[in-house]
Amino acid sequence: MLAKRIIACLDVRDGHVVKGVQFEELRSAGDPAALARRYNVEGIDELVILDVTATLERRRALAQTVGAVARELFIPLTVGGGIRGEADAAAAIEHGADKVSLNTAALTDPSLITLLAARYGSQAVIVAIDAKREGSGFAVYARSGTSAAARDAVEWAREAADRGAGEILLTSIDRDGTKAGFDCEITSQVAQAVPIPVIASGGAGTYEHFVDVFTEGCADAALAASIFHFAEHSVRGLKEHLREHAIPVRL
């Protein structure tokens, strides 16, 4: 049976792993390659390296960090943040990324999804959607959550899948960094609207939150950063907890 995936996200700025609360107040969590190594030993299923400041500061993803991680780890590696076009995606993939995560660039030019899917395959293209509750719906935000994209999250996820995206990485801006739990409502809405896997992100604080997002939220994978970085919880402990709750995991 296909396992639910646990994905660790390394939010990287200037070569260091940082993690913010609701995208602000970044605090340092260490060396990305060292953290990646630790997670791999603990049984993480996948890694995402996110250049959290790239879009704002107009920088490309951190080639050196990506190269260092890809040289020694043989699990899927995604690079996001600052993938503005074909050249940035090509650079990330050449340095060892298996997938690139598009956010603002896909909103600005949705044809980029199709272009990259044709070149590298859909499995290499993740569309990241940052969503915020607005009224009864969920609005999409661009540029690291700072500007409203005037799009509905469910509708945008559908379009991204139609255009060739292989997976959706859905982050709740309201929950990000709060440790209050994933937003299961938006996650299940998107997961049921698209035929491709949905990775839930934002709000992981306890093992039970992951049980919630895999059952109530219908997520195919869950991504977390700060819960693992500061050794409050281990990947292995989480997976054992999930298995006790009859959720299939790779252990």
Add this chain to the structure above:
Amino acid sequence: MIALIDYGAGNLTSVRKAFAAVDAPLASPLVPDDLREASALIVPGVGHFGATRSLEGAWRAAIEERLANGALLLGICLGMQWLFAGSTEAPDVPGLGRLAGRCDRLDDLGGMLKVPHVGWNALSMTRPSRLLEGVPDGTYVYFTHSYAAPVSGDTAATTEHGRVFASVVESGPLMGVQFHPEKSGDAGLTILRNFVRLAERRPC
């Protein structure tokens, strides 16, 4: 020499890095003639079966010539599917046709499952296999695909997603894995190491 055949179906950086990690750097033949020295061939690939059209003609002839002379072949993902007669994904494109049957789309069971099948799933061993030596039954490996090969006598392991499909095949010098050993952690590296060892043991 182990040759990695790049026919334009996806990025091969990860495959190269993984073989480098098991001390077996891969040669990169530019033209089919470059295969003459190869004791083993890797046919990788992700994406649409139609991409294997690039293997038709001179590449196919060179691959068949090598197989006739005792070379081993490992097909990865789309490269494994190519060993079969073909795929419903591109019905007009013939596969190598060395393994019986055609690849077909996975069933989402009326929306119960996601297709593509993306993520870690278990191998269920069907018979002893040189490629899977040291890999326990039930080991999880990383998949990403929408089409899959039928189970037959050539199947060494199966996996289930909507239906049971062949996730590892082994028939004489032909081997194939539907998953990505280069992305399957330690288990994946063990499989690549097994292949390299078999390739090095070929008669001169």
